[in-house]
Structures are given as C-alpha cells and as structure tokens.
Amino acid sequence: MTPFYLFAAIAVGASLLVIAQRNPVYSVLLLIASFGALSGLYVLLDAPFVAVIQIIVYAGAIMVLFLFVVMLLNAPHEETPYDEQVHPLMRPGPMRLGAVLALGLVVELIWALEKGAESGRFAGGAVSNVGAIGRLLFTEYAFAFEVTSILIIVAMVGAVVLARREGAR
Amino acid sequence: MPTPLFIAQIGLTLFVFVMLLSSAAGMVYVERKVAALLQQRIGPYLVGPKGLLQPLADIIKLMFKEELRPSAADAFLFALAPIISATCAFAAFAVVPFGGDTTLLGLIPGGLRLQVADVNVAILVVFAIASMSVYGIVLAGWSSNSKYSLLGGLRSSAQMISYELSYGLALAGVLLVGNSLSLTDIVNRQAGTWLGFIPHWFVVVQPIGFLIYMTAGIAETNRAPFDFPEAEQELVAGYHTEYSSMSFAMFFLAEYVNMVTVSAVATDLFLGGWHGPFLSESIGWIWFLLKVAAILFFYVWMRWTLPRYRYDQLMRFGWKILLPLAVVNLLVTAAGVLYFGS
Amino acid sequence: MPAPSLGDYLALSAVLFAIGAAGVFVRRNLITILLSIEIMLNAVNLTFVAFGRALGSADGQIIVFFVxxxxxxxxxxxxxxxxxxxxxxxxxxxxxxxALKW
Incomplete structure (x- = not known):
C-alpha cells in the first residue's frame, strides 16, 4: 500500500465521519486527523513547507478556536426530536438528491481517471525550497500579501466586536 | 541504505526515547532536591543513597494506584488526552539535533548524525508539534466533565495560544540571523568565536529573543510562575484533576519531556548547541548536555522562586508586553540582517 | 498499485470537496457547517498544490497560504x-x- 492511498483513505474516512456523526467535539478532532493526512499528502507532493504550515495554522490555530467555541458553548448535540430520529446522512430529501449527485460524481471521476491515466506522472523540478517560495511571496505576490494582512485585521476587529457582550467595556 | 547505519539509526531512536524517559525521572529527583535546597530543607533522603531511588519509588507508587474515571466522563477522549500529551512531547524531540556527526568508534562508515530525523524545516516541525500538544490538555479538561478540569483546560488553551505567538516570533528572529530552517545548520553557524573569547552564539546577537523564548517556553510548558492550568489554590489540579495512576503519569511525563525539549531547542538556537571550547566536535554532546542541564536548573529555580501570576496579569503580559516586544525584536533583527548581511 | 498521478490527487480532492458540500447541505449545526466549509477549502488547497507540483512552479503553494x-x-x-x-x-x-425571514 503506497502512502498516497493510506493518507487518502484517512482523509476521506475522517472527513466523512466529520459530517456523519453528531458530537461536534469528535467532528473537530476527526477534521484534525483529516488535516494531518492532507499534510502527509503535501509531503508526498514535495511541499514540506505547506505541510508544516497546514499543521501549524489549521490544526494548531483554527481548530483550537473551533474546539474552544464548542467547549465554551457546551451545546454539543443536535437536539430537536427530528434530529434525534434521523441520522444526519439518512434524511429522505437529501438522500434522493445526494444519491443522484453522488452517482454523477462517481461517473465523472471514473471518466476523468480513465482519461488522466496516461497523462499522469509528475515531471521533475518541484519547488520545495522555502527561500524560493518566500521570495516569490514578497515580490510577485506582495500586493496580495498586503491585502491579506488587511483582511486579517478586519476579521480580528470584527470578531472582537461581534463576540463582545453588549454593554461590556 | 547501508545496514550498520540503519541499525545505528534505530538504536539512536530507542536511545533517545529511553534517555527522555530517564531524564523525566531524573528531573523529578532534581526538582525535589533543588526545591529542598531553595527552601532550606533536606529533600528526599530515605529511598536509596541520598534519596536517589525516590523517582523509582514514585513510579512504582503510580503504577499500583487504581485507574479512576468519572462516570460522566467521555470515555474515549478521557483515555486519548494523556496519550496525545505524551506523544507530542516525545515527537517534538525527534527533529532536535544533539551532537555533531559521530562514527561511533569507527563502527559506522560515513558517520551518524546525532538527530533522530534530519528535517530541513526542523524549527517549524518543533513549532507545529508544540501547537498540537495543546489538544491533550484541552481534551483532558473537557472530557473529565468536571468544572475544575474544564476551567483548567480552557485557561491553558488560551494561555498556550497567546504565548505561541511570541514563541514563534522569537524563533523567527533566530531564523533570520541563522538564515536557515534546519536546526543543524543553525547550530553549525554558531561555531567559532568573536575576538577569541566571545562565543559565536545567537544569544549574543538575540538577547531579547532569548528572553522572550524562555518566557514563552515556560508558559508553553505550563510551569510556574505561569502554571495556571493547575493553579492548585483555585483549580485543585486543573486539567488533570480527575486523572490517576498511569494516565496521570503520562501528563507528568509529558510536562518534563516538554521541558527537556524546550531546553534542547533553546540550546540549539541560542546557546550554540554542541559547540564549545576544550571539547572536539565528536564529543560535543557533552557540552549540549551541560547547557540543557543549566537551562533545566533555571526552570526549577524559577518555579520555586517566583510566585504565580494572576490570570489576567498573565494575559496582559503576554499580549501587551511580550508580543509587541517580540514584534519589535523581529523588525530590528530583520533591519540588522539587511544592513550588516547575515 | 501504481504511483499516484495528478489525476489521483484531483479525484481525491473532488471527493473531499463533495463531502464538504454535502456537510453544508445536510447538517443542521452551525459549527459542523463551518467545519464542512473548512473541508472544502482544504480540498481546493490540495488541488492547488497538486497542480503546482505537476507544473513545477511555486505558485500553487503560495495560493495555499492565501487560502x-x-x-x-x-x-x-x-x-x-x-x-x-x-x-x-x-x-x-x-x-x-x-428573525429576518418573511
């Protein structure tokens, strides 16, 4: 079994379980497992820097935030009587539509994989050098980089304003 | 891969694992003895000569205790949390180099680097694993289903997220000066001296970075004076209130192994790793051990000297003093590197 | 099994994206919906890195930082x-x- 199929199986399985069970704490943890598998895939794609950043930013920061909110709200389950009866993936409406869409996806994937099988192998010359990435980020993408920093500041201010209790100073 | 080197690699991995385990046991003894020294007591002296077998007695006591689990706890996560903590603590040390190349008395042709895994983004890996270890504590707090545990877990996650920023920025300063993400490269750049007697260590060019790193490191490992997650006067024992026996031992182990890792990384980044006078490179690991031991002593010394901060003081210090200081340090370092060249 | 090709990565990415999209539609919990969006974003990231690898350029990895x-x-x-x-x-x-529905 090549590492690719192992990581792919973990990513798909964990992601499926994220949406297939009701306890958000487990959802968050399974998503972290999925991110770990994706990070492994990035290593296979000769992008070790992205792999580590994936762990630091997604698993280390964003998911902690999610876990924090889940614990803070402490309302872990979907509790309405309707939810109690029906498994998240087993509701009649979504099931019919989903079955059609999933069938479409499967057909499309098989078609695409058949087509892509001959063109598939990666050529040499991957850019895994952190210096090269950094140089590109601060020259060619400098404008986008600055815009992202503004985005982060706006998001930070927005989050503080939204989450603060009214009247609190 | 040549077979002797492969065997040596596996041997090295096992050796590091065993050494980390025994360093935790050793630290228990040192901690008690130093605490006794600072408080003018004698410390453990009954078990073995000068109490040297005290850690062994502690381990045996922990092993024979009953494993308790609160009935309302989430069984799976309750069992998983200490495992995450201990795994992250051990995993981080894998990328830390602790000596130059050695041929092990000529047994291994070509030489073996004293590092379990040579990763070219080693610093980021250390940082990534450090950021994962918060999960062990948060999950322990949540899954115990006890108010002390939950508060301890929430406090620790807030604390670790806050101090991780300063920790990362302190690392970034060294990256700029060392011009590499590989810990081995950074250590090798610290060889030699200025004017013949000032060692070429990065602590000389990054004194503020070193202070920030040590402060944030203490906060990251949840040691006094930043040990809020387990402030016993307020929270009983914080996130591990409900843990007993071996699962408690795993948290305990994780704390000490984390301390060793933070000290080892500090040695590699700021104190020149295995480089030092008088000893040749092949036995440079003696210098490495001495430096790590010095930092560990500093840790214990801090714990028994400084009183615990208040929680809001900790947060204010982290966000309003340490983080701006780290940012300024990074900017000044970047300007310096640009001006003088690295 | 043969070594994975670009097509395999893209197929995996498509499956992950579909799972994320299904999560947004099916789940009735805001936090899980946000998690599903994260799954979709990660599927897209995987596509970027895989294409970047296939084309031998760093642009794919840089877009991932922005994402x-x-x-x-x-x-x-x-x-x-x-x-x-x-x-x-x-x-x-x-x-x-x-409250804002009519």
Whole structure:
C-alpha cells in the first residue's frame, strides 16, 4: 500500500465521519486527523513547507478556536426530536438528491481517471525550497500579501466586536 | 541504505526515547532536591543513597494506584488526552539535533548524525508539534466533565495560544540571523568565536529573543510562575484533576519531556548547541548536555522562586508586553540582517 | 498499485470537496457547517498544490497560504457570529434563526 492511498483513505474516512456523526467535539478532532493526512499528502507532493504550515495554522490555530467555541458553548448535540430520529446522512430529501449527485460524481471521476491515466506522472523540478517560495511571496505576490494582512485585521476587529457582550467595556 | 547505519539509526531512536524517559525521572529527583535546597530543607533522603531511588519509588507508587474515571466522563477522549500529551512531547524531540556527526568508534562508515530525523524545516516541525500538544490538555479538561478540569483546560488553551505567538516570533528572529530552517545548520553557524573569547552564539546577537523564548517556553510548558492550568489554590489540579495512576503519569511525563525539549531547542538556537571550547566536535554532546542541564536548573529555580501570576496579569503580559516586544525584536533583527548581511 | 498521478490527487480532492458540500447541505449545526466549509477549502488547497507540483512552479503553494489566511479570517468571524447567535437563541440550528425571514 503506497502512502498516497493510506493518507487518502484517512482523509476521506475522517472527513466523512466529520459530517456523519453528531458530537461536534469528535467532528473537530476527526477534521484534525483529516488535516494531518492532507499534510502527509503535501509531503508526498514535495511541499514540506505547506505541510508544516497546514499543521501549524489549521490544526494548531483554527481548530483550537473551533474546539474552544464548542467547549465554551457546551451545546454539543443536535437536539430537536427530528434530529434525534434521523441520522444526519439518512434524511429522505437529501438522500434522493445526494444519491443522484453522488452517482454523477462517481461517473465523472471514473471518466476523468480513465482519461488522466496516461497523462499522469509528475515531471521533475518541484519547488520545495522555502527561500524560493518566500521570495516569490514578497515580490510577485506582495500586493496580495498586503491585502491579506488587511483582511486579517478586519476579521480580528470584527470578531472582537461581534463576540463582545453588549454593554461590556 | 547501508545496514550498520540503519541499525545505528534505530538504536539512536530507542536511545533517545529511553534517555527522555530517564531524564523525566531524573528531573523529578532534581526538582525535589533543588526545591529542598531553595527552601532550606533536606529533600528526599530515605529511598536509596541520598534519596536517589525516590523517582523509582514514585513510579512504582503510580503504577499500583487504581485507574479512576468519572462516570460522566467521555470515555474515549478521557483515555486519548494523556496519550496525545505524551506523544507530542516525545515527537517534538525527534527533529532536535544533539551532537555533531559521530562514527561511533569507527563502527559506522560515513558517520551518524546525532538527530533522530534530519528535517530541513526542523524549527517549524518543533513549532507545529508544540501547537498540537495543546489538544491533550484541552481534551483532558473537557472530557473529565468536571468544572475544575474544564476551567483548567480552557485557561491553558488560551494561555498556550497567546504565548505561541511570541514563541514563534522569537524563533523567527533566530531564523533570520541563522538564515536557515534546519536546526543543524543553525547550530553549525554558531561555531567559532568573536575576538577569541566571545562565543559565536545567537544569544549574543538575540538577547531579547532569548528572553522572550524562555518566557514563552515556560508558559508553553505550563510551569510556574505561569502554571495556571493547575493553579492548585483555585483549580485543585486543573486539567488533570480527575486523572490517576498511569494516565496521570503520562501528563507528568509529558510536562518534563516538554521541558527537556524546550531546553534542547533553546540550546540549539541560542546557546550554540554542541559547540564549545576544550571539547572536539565528536564529543560535543557533552557540552549540549551541560547547557540543557543549566537551562533545566533555571526552570526549577524559577518555579520555586517566583510566585504565580494572576490570570489576567498573565494575559496582559503576554499580549501587551511580550508580543509587541517580540514584534519589535523581529523588525530590528530583520533591519540588522539587511544592513550588516547575515 | 501504481504511483499516484495528478489525476489521483484531483479525484481525491473532488471527493473531499463533495463531502464538504454535502456537510453544508445536510447538517443542521452551525459549527459542523463551518467545519464542512473548512473541508472544502482544504480540498481546493490540495488541488492547488497538486497542480503546482505537476507544473513545477511555486505558485500553487503560495495560493495555499492565501487560502489559509482567508480560512482563518472566516473561522474567526464565523465563530464570533455563532457565539452571538447562540447567546440570543440558545441554539446552533440555522433553522431557528428566522428573525429576518418573511
């Protein structure tokens, strides 16, 4: 079994379980497992820097935030009587539509994989050098980089304003 | 891969694992003895000569205790949390180099680097694993289903997220000066001296970075004076209130192994790793051990000297003093590197 | 099994994206919906890195950083909104927030 199929199986399985069970704490943890598998895939794609950043930013920061909110709200389950009866993936409406869409996806994937099988192998010359990435980020993408920093500041201010209790100073 | 080197690699991995385990046991003894020294007591002296077998007695006591689990706890996560903590603590040390190349008395042709895994983004890996270890504590707090545990877990996650920023920025300063993400490269750049007697260590060019790193490191490992997650006067024992026996031992182990890792990384980044006078490179690991031991002593010394901060003081210090200081340090370092060249 | 090709990575990415999209439609919990969005963003990231590898350029990896920044901003604001909504309605079900519906 090549590492690719192992990581792919973990990513798909964990992601499926994220949406297939009701306890958000487990959802968050399974998503972290999925991110770990994706990070492994990035290593296979000769992008070790992205792999580590994936762990630091997604698993280390964003998911902690999610876990924090889940614990803070402490309302872990979907509790309405309707939810109690029906498994998240087993509701009649979504099931019919989903079955059609999933069938479409499967057909499309098989078609695409058949087509892509001959063109598939990666050529040499991957850019895994952190210096090269950094140089590109601060020259060619400098404008986008600055815009992202503004985005982060706006998001930070927005989050503080939204989450603060009214009247609190 | 040549077979002797492969065997040596596996041997090295096992050796590091065993050494980390025994360093935790050793630290228990040192901690008690130093605490006794600072408080003018004698410390453990009954078990073995000068109490040297005290850690062994502690381990045996922990092993024979009953494993308790609160009935309302989430069984799976309750069992998983200490495992995450201990795994992250051990995993981080894998990328830390602790000596130059050695041929092990000529047994291994070509030489073996004293590092379990040579990763070219080693610093980021250390940082990534450090950021994962918060999960062990948060999950322990949540899954115990006890108010002390939950508060301890929430406090620790807030604390670790806050101090991780300063920790990362302190690392970034060294990256700029060392011009590499590989810990081995950074250590090798610290060889030699200025004017013949000032060692070429990065602590000389990054004194503020070193202070920030040590402060944030203490906060990251949840040691006094930043040990809020387990402030016993307020929270009983914080996130591990409900843990007993071996699962408690795993948290305990994780704390000490984390301390060793933070000290080892500090040695590699700021104190020149295995480089030092008088000893040749092949036995440079003696210098490495001495430096790590010095930092560990500093840790214990801090714990028994400084009183615990208040929680809001900790947060204010982290966000309003340490983080701006780290940012300024990074900017000044970047300007310096640009001006003088690295 | 043969070594994975670009097509395999893209197929995996498509499956992950589909799972994320299904999560957004099916689940009735705001936090799980946000998690599903993260799954979709990661599927897209995988596509970028795989294409970047196939074309031998660093651009794919750089776009991933921007996507991660946006994901972080989205998570921060999204969770802040979730907290505020929960304070008002004591529920995380998007169907219970009907104040602006007519």
């Amino acid at each position: 991660m920044t946006v994901a972080a901003a989205e998570a921060a604001v999204g969770l802040a909104i979730v907290i505020t909504l929960f304070r008002h309605r004591e529920s995380l079900n998007p169907d219970s927030f009907t």
